[in-house]
Amino acid sequence: MKSIGKFLQWSVAAAFIFVIVFWGNSYRYFVYALVCSSLLYFPLQKIILSKLGKGDGRDEVRYNVNGKRITMQSGKRIAFAVLLAALYVLIISVFSVSPSLERKEFALTHPSWIATAPAIINFESKIHRGKTKYAYLNIEYRYTANGQLYLRKLDKAEKQYAFLPIVSQRRFEQMRTELLDRANGIIANKEYILFYNPQNTEQQKFCLADDSFYLQGSWLYDILFVYLLLFLFIVIIAFLFRKDYNNRMKKSNSTIHYYRRTDYYENR
Secondary structure (H helix, E strand, C coil), X not given: CHHHHHHHHHHHHHHHHXXXXXXXXXXXXXXXXXXXXXXXXXXXXXXXXXXXXXXXXXXXXXXXXXXEEEEHHHHXXXXXXXXXXXXXXXXXXXXXXXXXXXXXXXXXXXXXXXXXXXXXXXXXXXXXXXXXXXXXXXXXXXXXXXXXEXXXXXXXXXXXXXXXXXXXXXXXXXXXXXXXXXXXXXXXXXXXXXXXXXXXXXXXXXXXXXXXXXXXXXHHHXXXXXXXXXXXXHHHHHHHHHHHHHHHHHHHHHCCCCCCCHHHHHHC
16 A cells, blocks of 8 residues: 555656656746755755755764654755756746847747748737636748748737736736737737748747846746735734743843841851
8 A cells, every 4th residue: 555655646646747848838948946055055065965965974873854764865855856946947037027138048949940021910908717727829920931931829928927816807908919019019029930940840939028037927927926925914913922022021021029038047
């Protein structure tokens, strides 16, 4: 039963990692995180080992974590996994807020692909009203490749998230209008570009914006409000706890206890 339980745990963990790495993000970001974590881990290995082994540095050192005995070797694997996860989140966050950096990275990693400026036929802005609310842009465009004319429609070519929770139809319409105005400006300035594989024209990537920094188009903007509230709540709780602790310490220090020696008077 234990082996079956471990197998199920590892299967769930593997499925979760697969979804996080390959769904919605390029696998190249995971490769970048893996390379960076490998390069950073070895210079920091002595520090990590000293923390895990409490200065001993031996592989056979064991220590308790939540009541479990963990070897130094498994501790190093856990430390590397934590470093890898942190760098991966950092990398996808940086690329998600910089369309220009994402475009340059794609062009650099796909040197054989051809870049062209397609003709925009139509575009429209809509609202997604699910658990995560945002405005998105659908675009129809055509381009010529290998002497043939292609017509494509790209759903959710760009998104715009809201910092504050949306509670009114007026705010929905405002977001939709803002994204539509942004698209008009981008198309008028011809900032968009299309990359396609000359060997297989079905493989393509359409890049609309070329901003160096655009936080509203990132999923970070959607969760920023929640995390700020959580951080503020933690700060307030910590402040109140510290204030109460200081008051208790002042009260205990200001209390003077007097003791009477009764044995002295009884013996006289």
